[in-house]
Amino acid sequence: xxxxxxxxxxxxxxxxxxxxxxxxxxxxxxxxxxxxxxxxxxxxxxxxxxxxxxxxxxxxxxxxxxxxxxxxxxxxxxxxxxxxxxxxxxxxxxxxxxxxxxxxxxxxxxxxxxxxxxxxxxxxxxxxxxxxxxxxxxxxxxxxxxxxxxxxxxxxxxxxxxxxxxxxxxxxxxxxxxxxxxxxxxxxxxxxxxxxxxxxxxxxxxxxxxxxxxxxxxxxxxxxxxxxxxxxxxxxxxxxxxxxxxxxxxxxxxxxxxxxxxxxxxxxxxxxxxxxxxxxxxxxxxxxxxxxxxxxxxxxxxxxxxxxxxxxxxxxxxxxxxxxxxxxxxxxxxxxxxxxxxxxxxxxxxxxxxxxxxxxxxxxxxxxxxxxxxxxxxxxxxxxxxxxxxxxxxxxxxxxxxxxxxxxxxxxxxxxxxxxxxxxxxxxxxxxxxxxxxxxxxxxxxxxxxxxxxxxxxxxxxxxxxxxxxxxxxxxxxxxxxxxxxxxxxxxxxxxxxxxxxxxxxxxxxxxxxxxxxxxxxxxxxxxxxxxxxxxxxxxxxxxxxxxxxxxxxxxxxxxxxxxxxxxxxxxxxxxxxxxxxxxxxxxxxxxxxxxxxxxxxxxxxxxxxxxxxxxxxxxxxxxxxxxxxxxxxxxxxxxxxx
Amino acid sequence: xxxxxxxxxxxxxxxxxxxxxxxxxxxxxxxxxxxxxxxxxxxxxxxxxxxxxxxxxxxxxxxxxxxxxxxx
Numbered sequence: 001x002x003x004x005x006x007x008x009x010x011x012x013x014x015x016x017x018x019x020x021x022x023x024x025x026x027x028x029x030x031x032x033x034x035x036x037x038x039x040x041x042x043x044x045x046x047x048x049x050x051x052x053x054x055x056x057x058x059x060x061x062x063x064x065x066x067x068x069x070x071x072x073x074x075x076x077x078x079x080x081x082x083x084x085x086x087x088x089x090x091x092x093x094x095x096x097x098x099x100x101x102x103x104x105x106x107x108x109x110x111x112x113x114x115x116x117x118x119x120x121x122x123x124x125x126x127x128x129x130x131x132x133x134x135x136x137x138x139x140x141x142x143x144x145x146x147x148x149x150x151x152x153x154x155x156x157x158x159x160x161x162x163x164x165x166x167x168x169x170x171x172x173x174x175x176x177x178x179x180x181x182x183x184x185x186x187x188x189x190x191x192x193x194x195x196x197x198x199x200x201x202x203x204x205x206x207x208x209x210x211x212x213x214x215x216x217x218x219x220x221x222x223x224x225x226x227x228x229x230x231x232x233x234x235x236x237x238x239x240x241x242x243x244x245x246x247x248x249x250x251x252x253x254x255x256x257x258x259x260x261x262x263x264x265x266x267x268x269x270x271x272x273x274x275x276x277x278x279x280x281x282x283x284x285x286x287x288x289x290x291x292x293x294x295x296x297x298x299x300x301x302x303x304x305x306x307x308x309x310x311x312x313x314x315x316x317x318x319x320x321x322x323x324x325x326x327x328x329x330x331x332x333x334x335x336x337x338x339x340x341x342x343x344x345x346x347x348x349x350x351x352x353x354x355x356x357x358x359x360x361x362x363x364x365x366x367x368x369x370x371x372x373x374x375x376x377x378x379x380x381x382x383x384x385x386x387x388x389x390x391x392x393x394x395x396x397x398x399x400x401x402x403x404x405x406x407x408x409x410x411x412x413x414x415x416x417x418x419x420x421x422x423x424x425x426x427x428x429x430x431x432x433x434x435x436x437x438x439x440x441x442x443x444x445x446x447x448x449x450x451x452x453x454x455x456x457x458x459x460x461x462x463x464x465x466x467x468x469x470x471x472x473x474x475x476x477x478x479x480x481x482x483x484x485x486x487x488x489x490x491x492x493x494x495x496x497x498x499x500x501x502x503x504x505x506x507x508x509x510x511x512x513x514x515x516x517x518x519x520x521x522x523x524x525x526x527x528x529x530x531x532x533x534x535x536x537x538x539x540x541x542x543x544x545x546x547x548x549x550x551x552x553x554x555x556x557x558x559x560x561x562x563x564x565x566x567x568x569x570x571x572x573x574x575x576x577x578x579x580x581x582x583x584x585x586x587x588x589x590x591x592x593x594x595x596x597x598x599x600x601x602x603x604x605x606x607x608x609x610x611x612x613x614x615x616x617x618x619x620x621x622x623x624x625x626x627x628x629x630x631x632x633x634x635x636x637x638x639x640x641x642x643x
Numbered sequence: 644x645x646x647x648x649x650x651x652x653x654x655x656x657x658x659x660x661x662x663x664x665x666x667x668x669x670x671x672x673x674x675x676x677x678x679x680x681x682x683x684x685x686x687x688x689x690x691x692x693x694x695x696x697x698x699x700x701x702x703x704x705x706x707x708x709x710x711x712x713x714x715x
Contacts, residue, residue, distance in 0.1 A: 007652070062709060069706040075655060110654060117680060227647075231676035231685050241660040294656035294679070301680040 018055035105627020131163035173204030232316025251287030295597030302640030303590030327532025433487035
């Protein structure tokens with residue numbers, strides 16, 4: 001790609017020529033080459049008009065069209081008026097300089113915006129550029145992803161992007177999902193499994209069958225969401241747009257007052273008028289609103305880009321703003337804070353046995369079972385007893401299992417099963433709540449395996465970080481029993497939870513919490529805007545109604561789930577709750593940057609207004625201030641994109 | 644109906660804000676946004692009058708920034 005667009009090249013050329021002419025004229029003027037007669041002045045004016053129009057023809061043209069369309073107070077109009085004012089005061093050099101600097105600034109501003117737009121696009125560079133379609137005769141044709149039809153057989157070579165969502169029909173290997181999920185560990189896919197577009201194929205060749213057209217695939221949806229995100233504007237953005245709406249006319253009116261009132265008061269109207277008109281022109285230059293207006297959306301756009309590079313989709317600038325100041329975080333338990341499936345939480349041992357041994361025996365007995373508890377025990381076993389040694393398996397549904405492993409008889413089951421088998425069980429005081437699986441060898445109790453839905457790795461840290469970041473309370477909701485809920489809550493450091501909830505209860509709990517926040521803020525629309533905000537985190541599939549009730553609905557682990565992406569405001573692509581603090585951090589940084597930008601832009605503008613009114617700052621200082629502020633704000637916003 | 648349009652040569656952030664305001668005021672538009680960052684305009688309006696609304700919106704945009712073109 002070219003460094004500059006055609007338009008930019010043309011602008012650069014115009015700026016260059018005008019600058020050279022301007023310098024020559026300035027030198028000529030200082031050498032006194034223009035005689036101090038009316039003729040000399042007219043010649044000087046005409047000569048200065050040449051670089052003025054070379055560099056400013058577009059501005060003047062836009063100004064004229066603007067007047068025709070009754071679009072006063074736009075930048076072109078203000079700049080043209082200010083420079084005409086300067087010409088009128090015989091400050092030809094200054095007029096040209098202002099136009100020149102304005103165009104230089106505009107050029108730089110446009111370039112910087114384009115750059116930042118480009119780097120955000122790079123962050124989201126997950127869209128595939130092509131697909132290899134295999135025809136029936138086995139030949140391969142390279143096609144545009146848009147031309148993929150459902151059912152097409154696509155060949156994905158090592159290192160290529162998966163062009164659309166599909167099912168692997170041949171080959172297996174690792175795919176890198178980091179562009180979508182931010183997760184750096186590659187994911188293993190094999191025949192019959194789904195692959196999602198935007199993943200990068202690892203080292204093996206995959207043949208997939210397209211399940212979706214490109215427009216409906218995961219990547220397209222994500223890109224669309226991120227693009228749409230900037231149309232849901234944040235409060236800060238709306239504030240600054242509204243501010244600009246009043247700011248420009250106000251400064252223009254101030255300029256008019258400045259031009260006429262002080263010379264009238266001074267009593268030497270004709271002598272003083274020119275000086276004040278020049279100062280008024282400085283006001284006109286400062287009244288250009290773009291630096292202000294550009295400063296905020298850029299920060300938010302960067303924030304959304306930064307979040308998506310971490311595998312978190314934020315569907316609007318407004319949600320990013322809310323995430324920065326959450327008061328209450330309500331989270332579903334199963335699948336969000338916990339793994340959502342059974343795992344061996346702990347093993348209690350009888351005298352003389354170790355944990356591995358107990359798991360090894362239990363896994364041997366359960367080897368043929370598909371029960372979720374059996375699966376958890378088998379998964380926990382690193383060193384299984386050979387299948388051939390296991391025989392005489394007797395499975396009593398819902399109770400337990402016995403089997404012979406070599407010469408030993410193993411019994412695994414609940415208390416009822418042990419009573420039936422006549423095996424003596426001691427009282428066991430487990431510190432972890434969950435389902436107890438007792439294990440006996442040759443009729444003698446050897447230990448207890450406690451199987452539970454364990455908290456996710458990083459969940460505890462995520463919660464404590466959220467609390468540290470200013471979230472007042474984290475509340476866990478679950479349909480599970482009080483006992484399980486209190487155990488998980490204690491383990492995760494959650495002080496508040498609601499257990500034994502039916503799905504519809506979750507909605508009413510969240511509504512009650514929202515009511516509480518509203519009451520706290522007091523009545524009235526203004527108070528409601530300031531009230532604490534509530535986020536709900538859920539798996540996105542069963543929780544759609546709750547997601548929509550909360551101020552911010554966050555769905556987790558929803559890569560490839562259209563329904564969840566639809567229902568949520570924020571989507572965490574993988575199922576790592578640990579991304580929450582990171583995203584809240586991005587949100588706060590975004591808000592911080594946008595506030596810095598606003599404060600900086602306003603400060604410089606007002607300083608220039610004051611200095612301009614006093615005659616200390618002249619017009620081209622004002623131009624520099626205006627575009628300089630814009631460029632600094634852009635650079636500041638670019639910080640969002642640093643990884 | 645909701646539709647997105649690409650805008651070419653949308654050069655100033657304030658113009659984008661003005662365009663958005665103007666397009667929102669068109670009769671029959673239920674929602675509209677102009678994003679300076681993505682250079683896109685979104686219009687939501689009733690199906691029957693959608694084409695008319697879009698024509699109107701194109702005119703609004705030309706008024707605010709003469710050089711900005713809407714890709715239909």
